[in-house]
Amino acid sequence: MRCTRKGLLVLGVVAACAAAAASADNGSERAIGERLAGIIGAGRSVVSSHQGLINDPDIGEKNLTGERVVAEAVELYEKRRGEPPVTEGMKEGERRLVEAALAAMREIVDENEALIDMKGLGFKGFLPATYTRLVNERFAEKVGSEARVKFTAPPELVRNRKARPDAWEQRVLASELGTPGWPMGEPYTEAIEVEGRPAFRMLIPEYYSASCLSCHGEPKGQTDVTGYPKEGGREGDLGGATSITLFR
Template sequence: MEVIRMRTMTMGALAVFILAGWTGSALAANEGEVAEHLIELVKIGRGVVSEQMANINDQTKGDKGFTGDYMAAQVMDRFKKRTKIDLRIPNAVPQANLYLALVEAEKEVVDEAQPVINKVGISFKGFIPAVFARRTGEHFYKKSGVRLKLTGIDYRNPSNKPDDFEAEVLRMFSDARHPKGQSYVRNTMLDGRPVLRMMDPEYAAASCLGCHGSPKGERDVSGHKKEGWKEGELAGAISVVLPLK
């Protein structure tokens, strides 16, 4: 596994950036594109966790080698391939520090989970892609003030419950007339402040069905009742709330 340590200079600059607030230079880019890139970074990190599930749940092995540094390296490498933005280059784009804050949040979540990930004798650790995404969103909000979460009608964790806006958009996504895979974005007000809200629909993949598929109501490995999803059905969305000036 390639290990990249985020440089002190980069993270120091990031700390200054966070204290100053993100809305200055980041808004030099199109806000919609910024939201799209944040969603992409979360999807990449979640995908890395998904790839690591067999490793994470190997009860015979202690140190799995799946660290925060590994996560950060994978996220930055894959983000570069998909967007041509190299986050290892200082100020690669005006909003690079915001993106690095999210990468750092993903790194922190994996580092905090090391005692669980590396525990011997337990086959199911509970550190699944959805848990990773939820914790990443919580860390990222504390760093940046940007809200980022998974949501859906069939939510399990209360923090994933859709608000009124999200519920409205989820209904739109579930309408057969809505183009499959098309995200939704709107400039609106939240708590008296202007924000950009973007939601990106997500559909049940084959890998989701072990916990969320049929038979509906049966208990999955985590003890939750399965939702009865079918492959390709709307499963929920990634929701971003981006404060504007």
């Protein structure tokens, strides 16, 4: 069910929507969703911070191991959120999800070590978003029947077919996160069936910052360094979203 403010007024389904909102707003599901998005997002920031090193054709051995990326991501996560990604008192199932994310983050860097260390090659296509997609795919291999994470974007902005939004993501991007009244940074949550199973879904908006615009900015259509046409985005525009599914 859709429970927008407009829906409340127009349809007068206040009670039904309140019930749906309560189940969609399960505090611990939202917290674990934010934890997963937070740690994988920190990994993306760490890869981004090393982009110059990764693209350096003159250095072979770069010492950018999976262990190091994870350690730096955990440090960044703690700085951003004031606690480590795995804490005492977490439920077993929640701990397993966060540990699966950390393992995926480590494995994907380690598996790309030879590429990252390749001498004589500048741009290697090992970008924050690519890293994130590979981590999300590995995470699904580990815990896909329990949870999924996806880095997606509105259809007109999507670059990689694998990141295309599904019907629910497309609707929430268009009619919630992408509307002028949506509070900046606020996630959208909903209790809804996914593949016939009850699930908690969450979409966390991601906006373009200045650093994104060399690829996603203007002029629209011009080829960027990665070979994709630029989207014509501007600073502060909705650039995409992290989509979390937790099966119940």
